[in-house]
Amino acid sequence: MSIDEQINEYIAGQPEPKRADMKELHRIILGLMPKCRLWFLDGRDDSGKIVSNPNIGYGTRTIKYANGNAKEFYQIGISANTTGISVYVLGIEDRKYLAQAYGKSLGKAKVTGYCIKFKTLHDINVETLKAAMLCGIDQTII
Template identity: 70%
Template sequence: MNIQEQIKQYIASQPEPKCSEMQTLDQIIKQIMPECKLWFLDGKDGEGKIVSNPNIGYGLHTIKYTNGTTKEFYKIGLSANTTGISVYIFGIEDKKFLAETYGKKLGKASVSGYCIKFKTLKEINIEVLEEIIQYVNEL
């Protein structure tokens, strides 16, 4: 199964309205980042043990570790969680930037250094989320 099929299957496996909302977010991200690399992480470690929720990734970001090594990863992540949806934002150095710049404008979402969590799209300002995705895409 290729990455596109894994992504489709993962989104389709979600209960409504999460399924439709994740499809909407997937389309929005792909409109903003049409040529981006797609990723799918099933949430399992090398031994097949579940260590996180599955994640859809968009774009390419190089993580630089303090020991000098690097790792390719995605810029935007999308994942279902037990209470709603998480959008992960990677590549912003200042861990306060998301919350301070967009937190109040985003609506009913919890915003950490790299994660935006919300129950449903109705509770957030989608235009602000699009602005964040556009910002990260241009980094």
């Protein structure tokens, strides 16, 4: 199954209204990053054990580890969770930046170091979410 098919199947498997919100987020992110690499992670580690919720990734960035190793990973990610949706803005060095810069204007969302979690798109300011994602994209362009 192709990555596009996996993404479509994952989104289609969500209950409404989460399904519609995930479709809209997918459309929004592709609008911000039209030629990006798409990722689909099913939440399983190499041994097949479930270690996270499945997630969709957009773009490419390089993670550099202290031991000198490096690997490619996505810049922006989205995932359905039990209470709503999580948007991951990866690669921002300052773990307090997202909350400080965007937290108050996002609306009903919980913002941690790299994650913006909300129940529905109607609960947040989508333009602020776009600005936060663009900030992360700008900081992680290869």
